[in-house]
Structures are given as C-alpha cells and as structure tokens.
Amino acid sequence: MSTPLGLAAWRLLTAALSPVARLLLRRRAARGKEDWTRLNERLGLSGQARPEGRLVWVHGASVGESLSALPLIEKLLEDATVLVTSGTVTSAAMMSQKLPRGLSKRALHQFVPLDTPSAVARFLDHWKPDAGLFVESDLWPNLILAAHARGVKLALVNARISARSAKRWRWASKSVAALLAAFDMVLAQDEEGAERFRKLGARDVQVVGSLKADAPVLAVDEDALAQLRQAIGARPVLLAAQTHPGEDETILPAHDQLRARFPDLLTILVPRHTARGADLEMLCGTRACRRRSAGGQITPQTAVYIADTMGELGLFYRLTPFCFLGGTLVPLGGHNVLEPAALHCAVLAGPHTMSAPRAYEAVLQAQGFGPVASSSDIAREAERLLGDPQAARAAGDAAARGAATLAGAVGRTQAALRTMLDARA
Numbered sequence: 001m002s003t004p005l006g007l008a009a010w011r012l013l014t015a016a017l018s019p020v021a022r023l024l025l026r027r028r029a030a031r032g033k034e035d036w037t038r039l040n041e042r043l044g045l046s047g048q049a050r051p052e053g054r055l056v057w058v059h060g061a062s063v064g065e066s067l068s069a070l071p072l073i074e075k076l077l078e079d080a081t082v083l084v085t086s087g088t089v090t091s092a093a094m095m096s097q098k099l100p101r102g103l104s105k106r107a108l109h110q111f112v113p114l115d116t117p118s119a120v121a122r123f124l125d126h127w128k129p130d131a132g133l134f135v136e137s138d139l140w141p142n143l144i145l146a147a148h149a150r151g152v153k154l155a156l157v158n159a160r161i162s163a164r165s166a167k168r169w170r171w172a173s174k175s176v177a178a179l180l181a182a183f184d185m186v187l188a189q190d191e192e193g194a195e196r197f198r199k200l201g202a203r204d205v206q207v208v209g210s211l212k213a214d215a216p217v218l219a220v221d222e223d224a225l226a227q228l229r230q231a232i233g234a235r236p237v238l239l240a241a242q243t244h245p246g247e248d249e250t251i252l253p254a255h256d257q258l259r260a261r262f263p264d265l266l267t268i269l270v271p272r273h274t275a276r277g278a279d280l281e282m283l284c285g286t287r288a289c290r291r292r293s294a295g296g297q298i299t300p301q302t303a304v305y306i307a308d309t310m311g312e313l314g315l316f317y318r319l320t321p322f323c324f325l326g327g328t329l330v331p332l333g334g335h336n337v338l339e340p341a342a343l344h345c346a347v348l349a350g351p352h353t354m355s356a357p358r359a360y361e362a363v364l365q366a367q368g369f370g371p372v373a374s375s376s377d378i379a380r381e382a383e384r385l386l387g388d389p390q391a392a393r394a395a396g397d398a399a400a401r402g403a404a405t406l407a408g409a410v411g412r413t414q415a416a417l418r419t420m421l422d423a424r425a
Contacts, residue, residue: 006175010141014116021114035089041111044122048108054080054421057129057152059112061138062088064336066095068158068211069135073107074100075414079421083127085112087138090310115140124150131421133157135211137165139179148182153420156186157413158211159197162333162354166196177201184420187413190358206416209409210338210359217342218314225315231298232319236262236386239316239345241270242335243326247350248280250329250375252287255304257379262386266298270307270316272326272335277308313339321396322346322385324378328353337363341403344396348372348381359406366402367395 003011017024025042028034034042056076060066066086076082077100084095084107092109099107110127113119120142131153134144137160148154161169169176180186180202188194189210197205238258240251248269255267269280277291289304290296298305307316317323317340325347328334333355337347341363347370353360364370372378385392 004172004174004178006172007141007145007178010175011117014114014142015118018116018118021116021119025114033089035092035111038092038111042114042119044113044119044126046110046123046126048110050127051081051106051108054130055083055127056080056421057083057085057127057132058135059085059132059138060091060135062086063091063094065135065138065158066091067098068215068336069133070098071214071216071410072133072157072211072413075410076417077107079418080130082107083129084109087112094311112140113143115142117142117146120146124152131155131417133417134183136160141175141179144179144182153423154183155417155420156180156183156197156202157417158409159186159188160190160193160210160355161196161200163192163196164354166200169200173200185416187416189356189409192357208412208416209406210356211409211413212336212338212356213359213403213406214408214410215338215342218317218339220314220318221312224312225318228298228315228319232266235264235266237320238265238267238382238386239270239320239323240267241313241316241323241325241340242272243269243324244272244330244332245276245279246330247324247326248283251324251378252283252304253375254378254382255287257375258382258386259303261383264300265386266302266305268305268307268316268319270313274308274310277306280306280308314343317343317345320345321389321392322348322382324348324372327355329373334360338403338406341399344393344400346370346385346392346395346399348378359403362405363399363402366398366405368398369395 025034025039029036058069060069073082095109113123124146129152132147133155135158180200185204186197186202187206187208191207194205194207258265277293281289281291284304287303288301290302291306291308293308323340323345325335328350331352334353337360340347346367347363349370351373
C-alpha cells in the first residue's frame, strides 16, 4: 500500500529538520521545556542498557496520561520490563517518583524521541520493544509506522476521541487511517469513542473503560493536611480546582456573591498551570489573597488562597466535600472528575466535559446535581451545600459511589494485551 501524501510529507519535513534537532532542543531547554541532562534521549540515544527479556513500552504524552497508566504498568510488570516514555519535563519528574522500582519489578523512564526518522530509528534499535502501548491519543507518525514496520505489536490504550477531534481528523482521512491501521488493537474508554475510531479506520476496537477509574486515590502529605485544616478551622470553603483563564474570572464573582451570606468564606483557587499564580494574584484585586508558592499562609483575613503548587490536588480535595472542576467552563473537555470523586468530593462542572463524558455522567448522576454555566449557578449550588454540611457530605459519598461503578478497566486491558503479546510469541 502506498504511503498517504500527508504522512510522506511529514517524513520529508522531519528528515529535513534532523540536522538542527539538537539546536532546537537546546533552545527549548533554555526555556525550561527540556531537561538539559537528558537531551540525548530526545535524539533516540540512551545511557541505559536494554534489560534482557520481554520489554513492553508504554507512551503517554504528559502527566495525565502517564499517571493514568500507572495501575496498568503495575500489572504489566508481572510479565515484562516496562519502558515508559513521555514528552514533558514535569511528567519525567513525576514518573521518577511514581514508577515501581526493585529487584522483581523494574520500570524505566525515557523521554520520547523527537519524531524524526533518525531519532526514531535510534530509539527502536536500542530498546527493541516487544510491544508498544500508546495512552489515549498522542500519535507520532514516524514513531508508530517505524515500530509497526519492525513487527512491534502496537495497541492504543485508554483510547478516547471526541466528536470534534474525529471531525477534524477526517480532513486527513487517509493518513489517519494508515496510522490507526498500524495498531493491532484499540482499547477504547467508551462505545461512542470506539465507533469513531472504527469509522476512522482502526481495526479490532474494543471497549474496556477508563484506566483512570482504577487509579489509586491521590496521595497527600498528612502534616500539610493537618496544618491547613487547623488554619481554616470552621470556615466555609469554596474550592475551584484545575482552573484555566476565563474560569477564575467566573469563580471570583461567585465568591463575592457567597460572601454576602458567608462573610468568612475562604475560596481556594488551584490553577491547572502553576505559573499563573502571579496572574491570579493580580486578578484578585482588592480581595485579601495569599499565594502558596510564595510561602503565603491562610489567616482569618485571607479571602482567596492561591494554591499554585505542583502535586497537591490530593491535599485540597480532602479539605472540602465539594469543588468546582476546571477545564469545563472553557472548551477544553474537563479534567479528571474521578480524582475528586474518589476522595468523596462532589463536583460542579461546566458544559465542556467531552474529554470523559461517561465519567462525568456517572459522577453527576450519582450526585443528582452538578452542571453549572455561570457565576450565579456556582454561587447557588455552593450556597446550598455550604448551608447544609450534611447534604454536602452525602453528595461527596454519592460521587464516590458513582466513580466506583466505572472500575475494572485495568483488568480488562491487561487481559486484552496478554492476548496480543501471546499471539506474538
């Protein structure tokens, strides 16, 4: 079969960029986008030897995909060494802390190579994976097609695709079909996504659910939790987690409305990107605010607490029985609704939940409320829950029950992948 024009053009373009790849990486490193000490990995060069025996390669674009794969990685280690690749500095740091280590369980992390023919070839020559698992939808053409050409068994796991993305992909239908055909199986989160993958050209598409439903609850520093609880005391709390520009501007007016009934209300803003902390401080205007990254402490006078730190969502979800979850008032598809729900934290969410519609539906239906579209909506629901703590706790418990109905994807994924790997042997 001839290579579609789009994929051929991509290969030519990336080959032409290969001579300047190191320069581009150095410029990115200067901006904090790459790890200076590991640039060679992005060129397909590794300082680690390939372990003997079966090696399963798991690729996730960034933190979210990598974390969602952790329960599956634990299972894969029963049968093979696992090589995890990702593309961001943050995900690499997270994986260095989270990946299983030990004599009987070995998982390695490398940065994914740039999608140039030379970097990809060096990566595959060195690691010689028996199977490659791409998490969700981070599809690099040269990497996928070169692995397929070498006989590497490929699976797209925890696969999801929105109606909007599927429509956009149809503009390059031949290239997308060729890419998806390289996968031996596609393990989709839900039937709607599965059908979209089939129409785009994927083969052996199965519905197994979302790996995120089987993820362990977010960790917490118990000392930090105790300190915050002591600082907050009996004050009512409005938590807005994983927020983006356009959402904080909606949360703060809701905060102002709620202060009319709850004068000692504390609003906690946890931005999705911690670099926005200073911007949020400016956005607060005359509201008394403190920034966690700057060492700010909650005092009785603090109206808004900006939690612009990494890896502390588990801390804040444990502080309150409900929250607003970001990425839903702006068209980003929403962040992981199962994380707060699993910690008995009910969820208010805007209309943009296309990243995981089944998960949002399960949680919001179990609660019996949750959709919001404005400051007034958020203030109304928050006022009801803050005024009835028993109802708020019951809502958090209901959210946890809703999330629990989605469990089991890791086992189903592992079973499907064993079939694929055994077929290779």
